[in-house]
Amino acid sequence: MTDPETPGDLVELDVLRIAHGGVAVAEHEGRVVFVGDTLPGERVLARLSDTTHGRFFRAETVSVLEASPDRRPHIWSAASVDRDPADRAGGAEFGHIAPERQRALKTTVLRDALERTGRMDEAQLDALDPQVRAVPGLPDGTRSRTRIRLHVDDDGRAGPYAARTRHVVAVDDLPLGVSELEDLLPSVPRRPGPVDLVAPSAGTAFALPNGTTHSPVRERIGDRTFVLEATGFWQVHPAAPAVLTAAVGAAIDPGLFDPRAGNLDLYGGVGLLAAALGDLGGPTTVVTTVEADRRASRHARENLADWRGARTVGARVDVFLGREKGQRPGATVVLDPPRSGVGRAVVEGVVALAPAQVVYVACDPVALARDLATFAEHGWRPRRLDAFDLFPNTHHFEVVAALAQG
Known part of the structure; x- marks a missing residue:
């Protein structure tokens, strides 16, 4: 034809x-x-x-x-090419690819975004040498999620949507989820709508149907515990909070870091990366975490109580920056935005503060590249870039970029 x-x-x-x-x-x-x-x-x-x-x-x-x-044979039979595409589970679009090749393909996507959207030349790319690296976990990338959203259709069938549809694919296993989530499948409530499966590191796994509430959960990172809402934002890979905390610490230039400056953690959630700043600078570290979700901001206040200089602000980041008067010389600014990135207004608001350094944590390479291009217009360029395969068997990954002037 x-x-x-x-x-x-x-x-x-x-x-x-x-x-x-x-x-x-x-x-x-x-x-x-x-x-x-x-x-x-x-x-x-x-x-x-x-x-x-x-x-x-x-x-x-x-x-x-x-x-x-x-x-390779798909790690999830429900998503295998052997099934009709209309009844093929979404959410594991790289599950048929050997793990090393997955990371190579993600590296290609990252480099392409930095070149095309970020307007970086070959010399800049070679200097940064962006490579999506493996993180601790099973070699095949299974059991790598502590949170999974399923959907229940009108007939009571539970599972993910097929890709780019609202058709529920009924499943009886969840190889991408930690085993505690898979164990919940037989008891998932069958009320139509979304169901969140949550396995906190400090507590028992549970299913949370749409329209219900649950008490806050606790996540433990090393010897520190973070409180957050059960359906609030938290990195889904079991190793991700520790990996990103270490990556942000490595991205911060100690020669530019002043614990007493007006440091900022923007899109701060419940304070995970603000705590990374606090761990670097000690109990008197001055850091303000800004988060639009008021419940997350309230939890951040509790989670950051160990640092006398910690302050939490419940506000949109662009609104907060619009209210800022003057500059923050010597400050370290951490950005951890949603998938859409920060956009021009926030980049220019950060630049106007004249900080010492910026660390940008990104989960979308194209949005990151766009924002890096805007930073470059103002003389800010990445001096280091690390990427991590925190979403194996999918096309997603995380990037931590360290920016400085010059």
């Missing part, structure tokens, strides 16, 4: 490269096709799923005609 333009049509595709978002890129009769459940170097039979964009199509792999040597 030539020039197919109807969803459901089948095409054979040679997969060329990886793209941001967990899909790969192929071409068909001069048109780009974004295709899931494959990887570069493969030839696949794919079903078109979206042909409305004009310049490109979307498709899902139906079968693999020529497999890459880096393909």
Whole structure:
């Protein structure tokens, strides 16, 4: 069939490269096709799923005609290419790829974002040498989540959505979750709507149906305990809080760090990274953590009680920066924004403070690259960049960038 333009049509595709978002890129009769459940170097039979964009199509792999040597049996049978794409569990889009190749593909995505969106040249990229690195955990990347959101449909079936749909795929295992979450599956409440499965490091795992409340949970990092809401933000990988705390500590230049300056932890959540600053500077460290979620901000106040100079502000970061008068010379500013990044207004608000250094923790490489380009417009450039595979078997990863002027 030539020039197919109807969803459901089948095409054979040679997969060329990886793209941001967990899909790969192929071409068909001069048109780009974004295709899931494959990887570069493969030839696949794919079903078109979206042909409305004009310049490109979307498709899902139906079968693999020529497999890459880096393909492995999917770690989750519910997400396997052997299943029809409409009944294929979402949320494990790299689960068919050998772990080392997963990290290599993520590194490619990171470098591409820094080059295209971040406008970095080869010399800058080579100096930073961004590499997505493994973190402690099982070699195959399973049992790497302490929080999973499932959905219950009107028929009482529980599971994830199929990719880019609202169709619930019923499952009887959760290999990406820690074993305590999988053990909860038989007892998941069957009321239609989302269900959050939570396994705190200091407590018993539980299921939290939509519309219910739960007392705060506790997460232990080393000898420190953090209190947060059960459905509040917390890194899902068991090793992530410790990994990111260490990475932020390593990113801070001790020669520029002044514990008594007006240090800031922006998008601070319950105070995890503010505590990293406090651990570096001691009990008199001055740090203000800013978080729009008022409940998280209240928990941060409790979590940071060990530092006499700690202050918490419940406010949006852009609003907080808009209210700031004057500069904060000598300050270290930590940014840990949501996936959308910080945006131009926040970058310029941080720059206006004239801090000594900035540490940016990012979970989206394109948003990070965009914000780094804005920082560069004001003379701020990354001097160090570390990336971590904190979401194995998915396309996501985390980056910690250290910025300084000059």
